[in-house]
Amino acid sequence: MRHSAKPSVAKSSAAKPRRRASRAATPKRYHHGDLRRVLIEAALQLVGEGGAEAVSVREAARRAGVSPGAPFRHFPSRDALIQAVAEEAQRGFRAEIEAALRGAPVGDPLGRFRCLGLAYLRWAMRNPTHFEIISSRRLFDHDRAAAISKDNAELIALTEQTLAEASAAGQLRSADLKQVQIAGRALVYGFARMNIDGHFPRWGVAGPEAERTAEAVLDLFIEGIAKRP
Amino acid sequence: MRHSAKPSVAKSSAAKPRRRASRAATPKRYHHGDLRRVLIEAALQLVGEGGAEAVSVREAARRAGVSPGAPFRHFPSRDALIQAVAEEAQRGFRAEIEAALRGAPVGDPLGRFRCLGLAYLRWAMRNPTHFEIISSRRLFDHDRAAAISKDNAELIALTEQTLAEASAAGQLRSADLKQVQIAGRALVYGFARMNIDGHFPRWGVAGPEAERTAEAVLDLFIEGIAKRP
DNA sequence: CAATCCGAGTAATCGGTGCTTACATTCACA
DNA sequence: TGTGAATGTAAGCACCGATTACTCGGATTG
Secondary structure, eight states: OOSSSSSOTTTSSHHHOOOOSSOOOOSSSOSSSSSSHHHHHHHHHHHHHGGGOOOHHHHHEEEOOOHHHHHHHGGGGHHHHHHHHHHHHHHHHHEOOOOOTTSSOSSOOOHHHHHHHHHHHHHHOOOOHHHHHOOOOSSTTTTTTTTHHHHHHHHHHHHHHHHHHHHHTTTSSOHHHHHHHHHHHHHHHHHHHHTTTTGGGGGGGHHHHHHHHHHHHHHHHHHHBBBOO | SSSTSSSSTSSOOOOOOOOOOSSSOOOOOOSSSHHHHHHHHHHHHHHHHHHHGGHHHHHHHHHOOOTGGGGTTTOOOHHHHHHHHHHHHHHHHHHHHHHHHHHHHHOOHHHHHHHHHHHHEEEEEEEEEEEHHOTTTSSSSSTTTTHHHHHHHHHHHHHHHHHHHHOOOOBEEEEEEEHHHHHHHHHHHHHHHHHHOOOOGGGOHHHHHHHHHHHHHHHHHHHHHOOOO
């Protein structure tokens, strides 16, 4: 926020300095001990409260009980802080995808493709702020975040490969795999963003219902691309 | 932007006051004449340059050649300015949709549905900043923008009705029209947002190619929901 | 034509923001 | 036990949105 649209989030849970677990307890130290970690958590909290643009370095510092300049010892800029949050989120996302893939059917590529889509949607619905922060290019410089770009490229390659296997197994109707892949991505991305952007209330999709709708929509798409007798 | 990430857009095309067309020309007047209009245009320009969050009242005023406080005579807040921009964008969007619908086949509901999707995608691809500003709920209060909400509801009802006609004509495979509608919306919305959010470069979709890809992806979806022999 | 009303501009100011610099404190290792 | 590096604070810059008191000048009147 710029300033006065958020007039006073302030002064609530500030001033609770932590220290290394291996040290004796003294309630107030000059050195924080784990400020970087706490700042990331505070930023994540701020994302959840008002969107990624609402992350303010000062407010994060305030919540960490530290002076406004302190965060810049750990992050060269606000963007770098947000990028760190994004890397955190990306790790969680990747873990979810890989877990889902481990539980996917082995001899059924299209079924694996469905699992991928389902994991994508489920994670996005349950962690909308995390999803938002890794999805929009404007929030930070994706080119600098090598880990995130690499992760994304690998996941894209993974779906590509899965689709290719499905095609080779004769499970697909269309021959243009690239179009199928982009369409699938647009579908899940669009669904996840509709959730973030607050479209679902006017579509009559309530919160808890959204995850089931997500699955139904994904199945609709997959039936659409599958070869039928 | 918050401040120094955009250090000096300034001082370029400022100080060109306009006046009512029906008046004689005097190059500098105390009263601007059409400040509201010029501010909306400047804001639209700013959206195009740095995203909707980069719209700054001061910069808009600067480009209109007017003092920083002047815009608040026309808009009670920054959000109100952005909302005015959004209403402008929504008018253009609606006009595009209606034009496409006039040129759509009459006896072919699914064909009309395709026309709707195509118009949506084409407008979104050609006016990404306009699309962005009406798509995200966080940028302004949609509930206050009655015109936009009404427009949206009407367009949603239109696609619903078109789908119902297609279903009645036996053109659809699935019986759950609501899911088909949401899936279609997620597809086109996701595609449009992928464009805005800068995803296409890493998908190997270049700029001019995007519009053709959009059409192909839409056709893939429609074939997927259509009843086949 | 002159007086005046009031819409629409200016100038100054406030608090909030990202970020930088100079300084202070503490930790960890020699 | 010192001492340098790491990490905090304090102060201040430029910018932002928003408010207030003022001032200008176009249009409406008598």
